[in-house]
Amino acid sequence: MSSKPNAKPKRPWFSSGPTAKRPGWSSQNLPHELLGRGIRAPEVVARFAHGLKLTRDLLQVPEDWVLVYVPGSDTGAVEAAMWSMLGERSVQVLAFENFGKVWATDARTHLKLEPEVLSAPWGQFPDISAVDPKKDLVFPWNGTTSGVKAPGADWIASDREGIVICDATSAAFAMPLPWAKLDVVTFSFQKALGGEAGLGVAALSPRAVERLDRYEPPRPVPKVLRLRDDKGFDRLLATGSMLNTFSVWTLEDWIDGVEWGLSVGGLDALIARTDANAAALDRWVSRTSWVEYLAEEPGIRSTTSVCLKIVDPRVTALDDEARRDLVNHMKMLVEVEGAAFDIEGHRNAPAGLRIWCGCTVDVADIEALTPWLDWAFAMAMAEYSAD
Template structure:
């Protein structure tokens, strides 16, 4: 039967993600609108984002934190264009965004010494094969595959190269070993529940040393430049952004960070997310038609949870029919206003993707599960009628 209770917040998109519980436009009433971001007040707001980010995530003092244009994509590209080429590079990939970084390094930067360690959706490459005498580029959490690295134990402490980590769906939700990461990037639109177009970049002292001692062979677009005269532009990491930010989005980011502080900081927020994953795991365990796409329990994402349909009759359908089924299931939930944007990523195997990050309440996930069961039964019957 059709359930009669809907999630209080049915937004389960993997980006932009749900706003924090209790959010309303009123939290933006003090936004510094109509003022320059270069004014003392504007720079103070931007510096507040940086300072609160350091506190919530417990980022070491020696690591610089900056606000970048173009979301996480801009932050990753800024890092790769500015830092790569000094050494050979190992690219780790197991989903679409990692594949995108590989394409940029090979086709745009045209580096000669590139080694790709890859795995299909649902699995990780052999992390033990990463060579830390080289630079290593990887995503911490595969947003489109629901697979994450289990920890940072595989990263060498005595590495000679840099580690460049796209952590956009991991930061604020998973514990990151900052001492092992030389560059970390993310965007406000993911775990913070903020608005799009703004990214963050964190640089270790080793990354700063590379920036000041190495000049890439290619022209550097202004939007990527972090040095001037061979020295780091320190203002970028004090709120003097490279281009004009939205002060409305800045105010929203401050609100999200204050909310995380009210919960107890990054560790408390991560526990909240692990609770969401536990609730999904309990539902999957009792539900015969669905399973995690991640093959190993320790590699299951706690934010972008990707699921595959394992019902024998549906799994036997051709891939296009499976894709039609998951699209119909997602569309039915949207029609019923029970869950939005949960169809799997377009490049991933047919399946579902449910965002379970910090801004999602476990109670809303619990309310979603009966709707998933109902919608699956409904669309399965329709698909099987087609023969």
């Protein structure tokens, strides 16, 4: 049986959302002067606008794009784009993980569209040769629940007629995004920079704004998802104005994370930190016989939400419920020791582990984590065998 490791990660937070706070984070560092102020107060609106500016700077959003806040985290941002923009032309959805499947269901069941769903098994990316540039497209750049990312963007036409709505919540600030190939890019505070949950951001290209200006969807749109006013795109939203009452504390926490990202070298530095974390985990996967990536093809393997499957024959012979019990037991073992939190895969994904390797995680903590995974697996298997 593997012996219990001596060293523990200094920051044992590996959840894929909300993710680990930035190194050195403290609630005492967050400004509190505006707490309790009205959400429409000029000072509060200015602070929200400042958050959008910093976000644009760090993410390197093109100058002719606009950014808006949307309630409901990334889910709200994707839904706002879908409800406010889809219906003018046929729609395709890439469904290769949980949230792509959700967007496909919403397009069909709630928007009453007839989307063409391009699906793929867990751990794979859909057949992108079937993507039609005449149709609107909805897809996740990085499958948070499957550990699969898009293989670049060459498959998206530059002269497309449809708009591309990209759920980039576990890719933004961690992977390069091909802005020229996308029209709506959404993300939430709670992913790459470890912000508090509840707020999402939608970045809109000129083509997306033109769609909002020109096209009125044939459906009532709930207020919290409404990107249009009577004249088209609601340009007040691009000034930091809010669709409803948002949390000032959450916004200050986001600004803290973005300022940290700028201070450590900007987007390139954040991507480099992410890649270094993924490489550290990869060194362990490469030398470990009982675990493998859910995404077997390296070119589509996520560097943020890294999903792992247990390939030990004793485990693969078990049914799905038993495999989930084993993973949950491993999770319990490391959490009791304070060595790692929230390392289980998504509830709708195949049973396995999921380790967040985004930029707010330190390489040293990934390296300290992996012996604990070996120990937890050995302990869980020993207890399973004893039963």
